[in-house]
Amino acid sequence: MSTLQIPSKQSAHKLTLIPGPIEFSDEVLEAMSTPSQGHTSPEFVSTFQSVLKNLRTVFKSEDPKAQAYVLAGSGTLGWDITGANLVSPGDKVLVLSTGFFSDGFADALKIYGADVDVLTAEVGDVVPLPEIEEQLKKEKYTAITITHVDTSTSVVSDVEAVSAVVKKASPETLIVVDGVCSIAVEDLEFDKWGIDYALTASQKALGVPAGLSVSFASARAIEKATARKESVYFASLKRWTPIMKAYESGSGAYFATPAIQTITALKVSLDQILAQGINERFAQHEKASTKFKDELEKLGLKILPVNRKVAAHGLSAVYFPEGVNGGEFIGSLAKKGFTIAGGIHKALAGKYFRVGHMGYSIPAGHIDLLSKAIGESISELKQ
């Protein structure tokens, strides 16, 4: 098995090039080993304050009444936060589905009693805007969910355009964005586009080990969450809002113990992201994605999205090469030192693979190494 070939302090390991967890920078990994600190110690309060302030830049919000939330959890917990805080049992919710994770969000909302309608896109495409507009005129929805990038298909939705449709057809509908595979890689203008809640997880483009639910709520989302009867405890925005506000203003507060080391790693990663500049980061990912997809095309491979316009920049979902067994292809790359992911869209299971190209792996050159390895594996397996 080959191992990491880029200068790095990290021990030799297979490169994790799935759509999250991604590879982490040396500095982020070192921060994971920060010696113990009390959860209300001045050291940790200062760390958490920096994280909460910098998330405003990542989410592009300047509204002091909006708020970032960092909870021990995963991306999935953001679905619970939506179901338990922003909609009430019986409320109508419109889910735009571009794959497995959009449908998962719908399932989670149903568990919380929402009355969910799903508009499902053609596989590899997005839901057409006129269809969304028509549906919004037909029914009154408390919320609409947009999966910015569905990690199962690598389809990216045009959140700006969908939001404009919602603002016009049904301005009172809350706009919820599942940004698990988009935040810090695809542009999201929280204030400007009028988003109400956007959720992600640490192990995706934020570049930090798994273990954190990271999200951002608008003033009207927080008002709604604060006014409604609580139905959960740990995932209650009403409970967490004063805690996050306290940390962001520089004082400790307690509701449940935060994941101190992982939050410290998030501080380091956000410092690195903002040192580069958030728009520069988006451009870097777009360039790297285009380059990777071009290389694949040269090798005769075809991406799952119907065209490049609806293809995400943080990952690629790609059909297996013709005449090559999928399992053998993934196994061959594992032997060369690369972990990539299989496909998980039920209609296409076994027919495609997924590669994450987010964060540290771009400057570290991992993606270029993988492109080369993919070419070699195809040659070997076609022999």
Next chain:
Amino acid sequence: MSTLQIPSKQSAHKLTLIPGPIEFSDEVLEAMSTPSQGHTSPEFVSTFQSVLKNLRTVFKSEDPKAQAYVLAGSGTLGWDITGANLVSPGDKVLVLSTGFFSDGFADALKIYGADVDVLTAEVGDVVPLPEIEEQLKKEKYTAITITHVDTSTSVVSDVEAVSAVVKKASPETLIVVDGVCSIAVEDLEFDKWGIDYALTASQKALGVPAGLSVSFASARAIEKATARKESVYFASLKRWTPIMKAYESGSGAYFATPAIQTITALKVSLDQILAQGINERFAQHEKASTKFKDELEKLGLKILPVNRKVAAHGLSAVYFPEGVNGGEFIGSLAKKGFTIAGGIHKALAGKYFRVGHMGYSIPAGHIDLLSKAIGESISELKQ
């Protein structure tokens, strides 16, 4: 400010001697920096398998139908798991309260619609057994909760004795133990005492950075959780049971991305705990606790629990020395390089402090250093 005086690979830092997060061993902290691994990679599957198997030893269960659960979250999430899986809206629950955290558990269960009765102990004491027996005869309870050690008061409950009372008076009542400040420091015989659900968090006696909810469920608890209508998504035992069973049997599965690095650190800590032996660990903590409390007594200090029999072994809650300002006392120890905690029982706020003496800080000698520093601070502040 003084800093760590024990040979260690860790950078100089204030010793965190609160009742969690505790200090971590070098090996545990190093595991937090494990380079990226896929959540279903053979490397991580093997790690998680070891964790889930070893937790059976920590919880002292040999029932193959019982199951350990490790979720990204905190101790508090265990309250949600109880409320959302083991009791249904309208179910009667009896909460034994020995402090702030017992009352918190009651609040969380009420949010989930449970009809909660609370038996509150005198401050510093436990609820008398005859009172519990009488209440169980008066009402039918779906579940009873016992906070093994209430971190606010340092009172330890006799879970074995309470469980025996429940088994006799109301065998169908589920026995739920909040073991946040007890698991891996106080003996808990899950099978033998007939416990149905016990919950803890990583940053307490398990000796791992915060970020994990760790719990253990009996066969009948899992049956109940599986049969009832789901009311949450992320905290659903029904969803997590097949995932945990898959990892424990050596294959990957997906519901939400696990906190890979923190789980790897948990593997290392469990290996260290089991290398010592779980009963030997209990004895070590009892000895260290007795020594620390003896030292405090010599300094004229008084613990909050009404006697040593109801005083926990992983932490001490202690009244501030007479004639010494509490804030100044904690500040003086901070200057000497120790973080200790204030009191949080509302009836006694500002009147006592809390020290955690769990895990790595015992062999590393941190507690002996703190005893000495406490004596010095008293002398200085009384001048």
